[in-house]
Amino acid sequence: MTDFCDHERRIVLHVDMDHFFSAIEERERPEIKGKPVVVGADPENGRGRGVVKTCNYEARAFGLRSGMPISKAWQLCPNAVYARENYPLYKEVSERIMIILRKYADRFQNWGFDEAFLDVSSQVDNYEDAAQLAACIKHEILWQERLTCSVGVASNKLVAKIASDFNKPDGLTVVREGEAEAFLAPLPVRKMLWIGEKTEQRLKEMGIRTIGDLAKSDVSFLISKFGVMGKRFHEWAHGNYVSEVSESRRTRRSLGHESTFAADASERSQILNRLNDICQSIHERIMKRNLLFKTITVKIRYGDFETHTHGRSFQLHTDKLEELRKTTEELVQPYLDSDKRIRLIGIRVSSLMSAKGQKTLTYL
Numbered sequence: 001m002t003d004f005c006d007h008e009r010r011i012v013l014h015v016d017m018d019h020f021f022s023a024i025e026e027r028e029r030p031e032i033k034g035k036p037v038v039v040g041a042d043p044e045n046g047r048g049r050g051v052v053k054t055c056n057y058e059a060r061a062f063g064l065r066s067g068m069p070i071s072k073a074w075q076l077c078p079n080a081v082y083a084r085e086n087y088p089l090y091k092e093v094s095e096r097i098m099i100i101l102r103k104y105a106d107r108f109q110n111w112g113f114d115e116a117f118l119d120v121s122s123q124v125d126n127y128e129d130a131a132q133l134a135a136c137i138k139h140e141i142l143w144q145e146r147l148t149c150s151v152g153v154a155s156n157k158l159v160a161k162i163a164s165d166f167n168k169p170d171g172l173t174v175v176r177e178g179e180a181e182a183f184l185a186p187l188p189v190r191k192m193l194w195i196g197e198k199t200e201q202r203l204k205e206m207g208i209r210t211i212g213d214l215a216k217s218d219v220s221f222l223i224s225k226f227g228v229m230g231k232r233f234h235e236w237a238h239g240n241y242v243s244e245v246s247e248s249r250r251t252r253r254s255l256g257h258e259s260t261f262a263a264d265a266s267e268r269s270q271i272l273n274r275l276n277d278i279c280q281s282i283h284e285r286i287m288k289r290n291l292l293f294k295t296i297t298v299k300i301r302y303g304d305f306e307t308h309t310h311g312r313s314f315q316l317h318t319d320k321l322e323e324l325r326k327t328t329e330e331l332v333q334p335y336l337d338s339d340k341r342i343r344l345i346g347i348r349v350s351s352l353m354s355a356k357g358q359k360t361l362t363y364l
Ligand code: TTP
Pocket: 016, 017, 018, 019, 020, 021, 022, 053, 054, 055, 066, 067, 113, 114, 168, 169
């Protein structure tokens, strides 16, 4: 059985929704699809004072961009559909998308409203698998939310993020380990994390325009100009980035274990045995840490990477192994009746609470 974090080579996905706010507006109002759509302030016939929050790709063809004054957008494209921001709706959609994404990851890092990093190292054997997993994620988001996203697959967060931006919208870009430097080299320095307009200008004055130029630059020269960030820029330009996908505190309040079958499984007894082993392992960790749990979620991934999660909460916290076993078996039943073979099963317990000071477990 593989545990979550003990893989040396990493495969990381970065998922970024395409023109997020305007894509939601298009979905809600199908009659505007195909037209330039701008979400942001009221243009007030060109006198409006706010900014463009985002716009669809049809509007971008007219030169419109996020952050642009709405009056400028109006000048460039007066015939666009101008929509006011509906933040509560976008937040709701964002939350649902994050739930979909989280279930595909060993470790998950929500990065703003419409993007996230997924460490999928233990879920896949190679980059081909990772690409298939990414395609499956894109498909699920499209199916559930009728929205497209772009995904980057790489060996670290930095390269994955740049890769997801490489072929937008509805893109999927895989950069294998060892190919990162060559992938980054022709890109403008602005594509690099933390390089904004001002740094881009300073680098340009030094003759550094592409990430490849940055990689070739003398590191002590970069340090003399940019301090410690100069060193970072140099490392990153070579495709090296050490920061790992880290769970936010809120999502860490759970404990899980999952297991991939050596060959996709169809035998009920084989699957139930593995489930039992996982229960045992989780239960040991629960007891060692003196915890109680209230929610159990099982995860099933079929051979084609289609992934389902299914959970149940008790009324009260418990630490009973038998309860864990019985509930996971019940939860997994519907998925065993499928004709499909199973690639992976997992269990996660959440709504954790310390058992300290808790004399009796009132459940069971
Ligand atoms: P982004 O992912 O930067 O942009 P996007 O999703 O609209 O377009 P892309 O296809 O290039 O990814 O930002 C996500 C959302 O955040 C965006 O839809 C609107 C909002 N946003 C702002 O409110 N202000 C801003 O300055 C930016 C850049 C985005």
